[in-house]
Amino acid sequence: MEVMLKYKSPLAILLLILLGTLIACGGPDPSPSDDILAPLPTNSDGSSVDSGAEASNTSSANNANSAGSTGAEGDANLPTLLELLSEDPNLIFFANGVDNVGLSDELQSGGPYTVFAPSNIAFTQSELVVSQMDPAVLGSILDTHLVEGAYTRADLTAAGSVTALDGYELPIREPEGMLIVDYALIASEPLQASNGVLYVIDTLLLGLETGPEKSMWGVLKADGRFTTFIVIMEGTRFMTDLRFEDNYDAILAPTDEAFANMPANVVSYLENNPHDYEFVAAFHLLSPDGWPQGTDLTVADMVELGSVQTRVANSGSGFGFGFEELTVAQAETGVTIGGAQIIEGDLDATNGIVHAIDTVLIPQALMEHVTE
Template sequence: MKIISKNFKLLTVFLLVLGLTACSDDDDNNLPPAEPMTIVDVAIENNLTSLAAALEATDLVSTLQSEGPFTVFAPTNDAFSDFLTEANIDLSNMTATEIVTVRNVLFNHVIAGATITSTDLIGAGSGYVSTEAAGVAGNNMSLFYNFTEGSVVLNGMSTVTTADVTASNGIVHVVDEVITLPSIVTFATADPNFSNLVAALTADGQPDFVTTLSLPNGVTPTPFTVFAPVNTAFQALLDSNDNWNSVADIDSDLLTNVLQHHVITEANVRSEDLSDGMMPTTLEGDMITINLPGNDGNPAKITDGAGNTDIDIIAADVQAINGVIHAVETVLLPDTTN
């Protein structure tokens, strides 16, 4: 009897505990669901307080709490502090102009309508995407990414240090530098496909192309439209003359004219602005002729000042803050007889 009594007591205690547990489970089931973690919540959760403060100061919190999806490259506190110090901006006491500037810089870290993972970026290797920042005439700014030396780098200046922090309305990648608004020069130097062009622009005896093509929009002769030859185009140019082993071997004045023949000033001519037969005048002075469409599905083809035809635009609309770049497959040559 004692054994039965003892077992009965234990059974009673067990049932009581089971009942309490069941009640506790029912209570848990009745709790409201956890609030979703938006991009802004993720920034705060990961101690990106400077970014959160900047979003608040520029009235962008509600934007990044909306449905999205967004891909956001989020600068660390140190990175944002360095940017504000260099720009001499105090978030708590900004002028209207400074608010617009900081807001556009922040938008340059945001890609709307897509959740882009580090696997996507690494798999692609390199490329361009459009951010929410406004370039010339409000056109969305481009962002160049490439996977180099084991890291994803943005516009040649900012490296992803922590990737794939997920949010309910997108994804966050932490970066070590603020991605400032890019100029024509930013993309030319960031994209390895233009390394031969950069070598030509900076060759001995050339005008200060870097300073000119870095001018802020609104300063004459901005904005620029640049038809940028890729590396293979410059190599083909060198191969066309037995005396040219590098751009340094090309006569300085000739090289200047050739480079200026790729630039249209005071115009941000995007692919949608091109029309069949249009003949813009280049910085060098000769006109080029645009025909639509290009070959092999490319958007347009060019006849240069020397009469060379069927030069395809192979990548279009790399939008900077002071102009736009179109990559071309062949170096454009001016009319040297005039």
């Protein structure tokens, strides 16, 4: 089963590409072009330039650009990467982050770089507040969005992957004509700068955590069994919560095999209602009422409690959350919770604990909308 990228339908992705292109290009300009009033070009002897030759030269230049040449590096007439960021109201959060961590000078006069700049909406979806972040942590995030060298679209697809400044390998894919960097959709044409290339992306990127201690998000990413679960949460508030916050005491993490074995009627419902994947994800994040906040909820703790509460969207409305009770039982084969087997428990993280389970848990409130 393939989960739609960040709950977007193909039509929504296409619209986002078109919107991103319009934003990047500034939209159609209703005013007359200055070129209309400009004098006709002339040769050195004063004669008029042949319009057919000029058109041919223009066409050749356009073909060169489409073949992968940026034509940007070293062109002093183009804006710098910093100027592109500063002049685009759609990138104000990223631009503020660049300023907060001291990257402004580098993007003004350094490079060349390829910058994958998350839109304001990407920051809003992740609920990451730039002004409230530790500059060191924010700097590590922004480094994942910068790559040395100026990569055209053709360069990116030919390379297959590029390495960010933090060392994270960003895979490049081109499914159905869309360009994807890691898990983010490139939502604009390449914007050429005098010191590199800038792409607008629809999702905040988070690189891999290094070192022995990892957040719950880092544990999920490093394990290798939870790819589908990760895809559902990438770019959402859950991703940043599990990476930076201490909001949950435990995660029940369904494996990829668990998602592959979901009932056909549930899969069909989620394909038609992809935003409900978010409610499925929320159902697996535990912070039970009455349990001390910030205290790991181990398998032994859950067995002793006999049941735990987990959040679920109220009546599938998408507004607000209620709770459902999950029964925890000790059996000969191990511990079950809500009917799912805990296949490996107590994977420790810096901000909670992860339990791998063999079944995707579906909220009862959502099941009421699933047809047989």
